[in-house]
Amino acid sequence: MVTPIGIPDDWDDNNLILFEEFCDLIRTPQRTARDWRQRGVGPRWTRFQGIGRLYITVAAARRFLACATDPRAEGRSDD
Template sequence: MTIAPIRVPDEWDDNGIILFEEFCAFIRTPQCTVRDWRRCGRGPTWHRFNGNGRLYVTVAELRRFLRGDR
């Protein structure tokens, strides 16, 4: 069995938005784990719509996260 790394499609615009739930599904990680990362200050940089809405990351931030850049 070969494990392939998760890759963001090249055609995705870096300014695109990925909601919290979509992010978790994309990286195949349970939401509770990603919430723990956020609480501990790990993982991607999250933003909220209007400062208090739903959590999201940009496609650029997703790419940075998958590369392992800090």
């Protein structure tokens, strides 16, 4: 049986998820997520101080997953 991908309900929407953590969470190789990023697909990533590691908020990750599971949704999910 396949377990659906989801973010735990007790995670605060304002918390941050690093790029690597997000890839682990959605069970997707980092290479695939980097390709999505270059093509403008998926959540909008931010860098710590403009040069550091990539991150998104828990809320942005939830929106991305909601769009990814809705066949009517296309393209990049917006913050």
